[in-house]
Amino acid sequence: xxxxxxxxxxxxxxxxxxxxxxxxxxxxxxxxxxxxxxxxxxxxxxxxxxxxxxxxxxxxxxxxxxxxxxxxxxxxxxxxxxxxxxxxxxxxxxxxxxxxxxxxxxxxxxxxxxxxxxxxxxxxxxxxxxxxxxxxxxxxxxxxxxxxxxxxxxxxxxxxxxxxxxxxxxxxxxxxxxxxxxxxxxxxxxxxxxxxxxxxxxxxxxxxxxxxxxxxxxxxxxxxxxxxxxxxxxxxxxxxxxxxxxxxxxxxxxxxxxxxxxxxxxxxxxxxxxxxxxxxxxxxxxxxxxxxxxxxxxxxxxxxxxxxxxxxxxxxxxxxxxxxxxxxxxxxxxxxxxxxxxxxxxxxxxxxxxxxxxxxxxxxxxxxxxxxxxxxxxxxxxxxxxxxxxxxxxxxxxxxxxxxxxxxxxxxxxxxxxxxxxxxxxxxxxxxx
Ligand code: HSE
Numbered sequence: 001x002x003x004x005x006x007x008x009x010x011x012x013x014x015x016x017x018x019x020x021x022x023x024x025x026x027x028x029x030x031x032x033x034x035x036x037x038x039x040x041x042x043x044x045x046x047x048x049x050x051x052x053x054x055x056x057x058x059x060x061x062x063x064x065x066x067x068x069x070x071x072x073x074x075x076x077x078x079x080x081x082x083x084x085x086x087x088x089x090x091x092x093x094x095x096x097x098x099x100x101x102x103x104x105x106x107x108x109x110x111x112x113x114x115x116x117x118x119x120x121x122x123x124x125x126x127x128x129x130x131x132x133x134x135x136x137x138x139x140x141x142x143x144x145x146x147x148x149x150x151x152x153x154x155x156x157x158x159x160x161x162x163x164x165x166x167x168x169x170x171x172x173x174x175x176x177x178x179x180x181x182x183x184x185x186x187x188x189x190x191x192x193x194x195x196x197x198x199x200x201x202x203x204x205x206x207x208x209x210x211x212x213x214x215x216x217x218x219x220x221x222x223x224x225x226x227x228x229x230x231x232x233x234x235x236x237x238x239x240x241x242x243x244x245x246x247x248x249x250x251x252x253x254x255x256x257x258x259x260x261x262x263x264x265x266x267x268x269x270x271x272x273x274x275x276x277x278x279x280x281x282x283x284x285x286x287x288x289x290x291x292x293x294x295x296x297x298x299x300x301x302x303x304x305x306x307x308x309x310x311x312x313x314x315x316x317x318x319x320x321x322x323x324x325x326x327x328x329x330x331x332x333x334x335x336x337x338x339x340x341x342x343x344x345x346x347x348x349x350x351x352x353x354x355x356x357x358x359x360x361x362x363x364x365x366x367x368x369x370x371x372x373x374x375x376x377x378x379x380x381x382x383x384x385x386x387x388x389x390x391x392x393x394x395x396x397x398x399x400x401x402x403x404x405x406x407x408x409x410x411x412x413x414x415x416x417x418x419x420x421x422x423x424x425x426x427x428x429x430x431x432x433x
Contacts, residue, residue, distance in 0.1 A: 006035060006322050007042040007076040009102070011093055012083035013064075016107060016134075017044075018055035019307035020083060020314050025059070031315065035322035045071045072096050079321045081314060082106040091115055098123050098130065103321040107134035107310055113208035113224050117215060117334055124333030129324045131317035136209040137162060137286050139309030140302045144316075145290075146216040153292030155217040159433060160254040162209045164284035164304045165192045165200040166232050170250055170269075171282040174240045180233055192284055202231035203267040206254045214256035214265050217290070220340050222256070222265055228345040230268035239355060239426055242383065242397050243271055246353075249279035253431060262343045271353050271430040278433060289433070346406035351380070351430035353399055356415070357423040360387040360394040364420045368398075371418070375411040377403040393422050399430065 010021055024031065024041045032038045044063050050056060051064060065071050072080075080097040082104065084090050091111045097104050104123065106112065112119070112135045123130040133143045146155075161167050165187055172183040184201070187193045199205045207227045214222040232252050243250050248271040257264040272279050277299055281287040286304030291297050303309040323329065358364050365382070372379060378401040387394045400408075408427065415421050 003037055003078075003326060005038040005040050005076075006078050006325050007040055007074070008318065009043045009045065009071055009074065009077040009080045010041060010083065011045045011071075011080065011090075012085075013044055013046045013050040013053060013055060014083065014085070015307045016310050016314070017083040018053070018058075019311040020081060021055075021059060023311045023315050024318070027315075031319065035319055035326070037322065037326060039318070039322065042077055043071055043074060072100055072102075077102060078325045079103045079105060079318060081318065082108060083314070084108075085110070087111055087114060094119060094130075095122070098126050098128060101126050101128055103128045103130075103324055105131045105314055105317040105321055107132070107314055109135040109205070109208040109212065113211040116212060117221055117336065120331070121333040124331045127328075127330050129321055129329070129331040131320055132212070133317050134310045134313035136212050137288060137300070138303055138305045139312040140286060140288070140300050140304060141313070142213065142288055142300055143216065145298075145300070146213060150290065150292050150295060150298075153294045154258070155290060155292050156258060157291040158210070158213055158217060158254070158256040158288065159278060159431070160206075160210065160213070160286070160288040161251055161278055161281050162254050162286055162288065162304065163200055163203075163206045163252060164286060165197065166203075166206075166252045167281065167286070168192050168284045169201075170232060170235070170252065173235065173237060174244075174249065175282075177237050177240065179237050180235055201233055203229040203252060206252065206267045210254040210256055210265060210267055213254075213288070214263070216334075217256065218258050218263055218340065219335065219337050220263055221336055222263065222342075226265060226342055228266040228268070228348075232269055234426060235269055235428075236426065238395075239353075239428065242353070242355065244274075245383070246271075246381075246397075246399065247274050248272060248430070249274045250428070251278060251281075253278070255431070258340070261340045263340055264343045264348055266345065266348065269428055271428055272433055276433045346404065346409070348405050349402045350405075351400055351402050351432070352377075352408055353397065353426075353428045353430055355395065355397050355425040355427075356421055357393055357395055357425055359420040359422060360392055361420070365396070367418060367420060368396075368415060371414045372398075372400070372411055375403070375407040375414075377401075377407055377411055395425070
């Protein structure tokens, strides 16, 4: 017999959980109509402290429970939404829900990046589904396109601005010419930086999101620890000044490429040409460019975080899960490729920007060029500004032709040992999109 009511259990009453609970109750009629059955928010699993939050007063107290057994064994709950974030205990809750044959919807990037493929297969073995559209890019559709709409393609590459906090900081540094610390403070005052800003600034948040997208795009297990990453805290106002002079923007990009059965995955600041779409994605906005061999380049862009945008993706997943409940659809899990392998970062080839502080005397440029040449690094252009008369030093910026990470690392070590090189201020990859 077809179900007339689908029961929802929600874990978490934080900013996102509260918003999702509101959408599920305030839009119950519209959502029920779309689902083809009455959608009923039956229980919200909370911590005792959640009940003191102002948002808690918007709901009938009987909805709340702090009792895990009561929540997970409620036979009238068909779909469990996990919105507490972090790896533990969220992972255990998701596992327990799937074990109890509940469909699961989550926005948890850390759990999905670390355990998503296993959880998808576990869900399939239990005859239920696991949806996680909101785990990457808030409300921007990315997971469903990668799992369905783009499936006929061999995905060649993903280039993504997938962390709003860092994109906000880089935008401020670029437009206002301010230093990193000041831009970070502004992001914190505006509430963009998460409780632990390190995850954003060091690129870890983007690593989780890239691991999820690359695993789905390439049908290959890309673990967070496989992804090379650099953060943005070493960037200086001077780098932005030179980038502009040379016709580039600086962005933190998450990059995943697939060619010749090799996979390249990395998150780091890059110079990209200022006339590209991604160079003009500013503030907290996210944008993901996916290159498929049939579809060509498609770009998804919008607000990558925030309660409203995230509730849009979570609720769409709930509707997908409702369809599975009503049709008893069996989720298929994921078949991973065993033919592919990861390219080590040392072998990855890009162009480079190098900013060096050098002694301004004869033969210095020649000795730097010699070291680069010995490591097979070819110079494409050099800028030298006026000498600082007091210190007798000058700043030079070198743009190179493509070189491997390994040869650049080795050359840098050697340059650092030259007496005439006072300081290697920054080395940033240049990406041609
Ligand atoms: N901290 C993330 C960002 C939002 O700044 O984009 C949540 O994924």
